[in-house]
């Protein structure tokens with residue numbers, strides 16, 4: 001569902017991605033770890049067409065991300081959901097309206113149809129009783145779950161998560177991770193950047209350690225955690241656990 005070959009991306013003279021190759025199969029959970037500034041978020045943003053690529057071949061859900069046309073980008077964003085650390089809910093809209101907005105505008109659904117879907121995705125994240133609440137009335141964990149629900153409502157083929165729990169305290173982190181675990185078990189294809197090592201170790205099919213804009217090590221999480229091949233990963237693992 002994702003094929004990246006020799007991806008390069010610079011910001012000015014700063015080479016942020018330096019020849020990244022990575023494949024993601026349908027139904028897989030791929031977790032990306034690495035130091036701050038190693039290029040994790042940039043890689044994720046490239047997958048969604050949010051960042052222009054300098055060189056390399058990058059295919060996502062059948063779209064050529066390096067040479068996209070406008071129509072492709074629009075289609076791509078329907079198929080690929082992304083959730084960030086800050087959840088960016090519309091503060092003046094209820095939870096339900098936050099979710100139905102894109103359905104009625106982008107997907108041209110009727111209000112009734114959209115509400116049915118909103119109800120379904122809110123159930124998935126355990127918040128069906130919050131549909132009439134406004135974002136400011138939610139805890140951080142609840143708001144993040146609404147953001148995830150809003151993405152899911154678009155029925156994406158691929159979900160991208162960029163440190164969605166880093167701003168949350170442990171209890172709220174756990175409830176958001178639970179939602180992501182359910183999604184993974186339900187067969188959703190997902191790529192996530194995370195600091196939650198235990199979660200990545202338990203659930204990821206593939207673990208990617210990024211270093212200096214490259215895929216430094218990649219493989220089954222258990223193997224990478226227990227037998228890091230490089231000094232860089234060794235150092236990262238021992239400092240993080």
Ligand code: ATP
Nearest residue numbers: 011012014016034035036037038039040041042043
């Ligand atoms: P973190 O763990 O802190 O989130 P990261 O691995 O996600 O780090 P990126 O956000 O991908 O790292 O950033 C990699 C490098 O690219 C950094 O040096 C950053 O300063 C630079 N960078 C990222 N976005 C931009 C931008 N829009 N313009 C200029 N430089 C950028």
Ligand code: MG
Nearest residue numbers: 040041042162
């Ligand atoms: Mg980042």
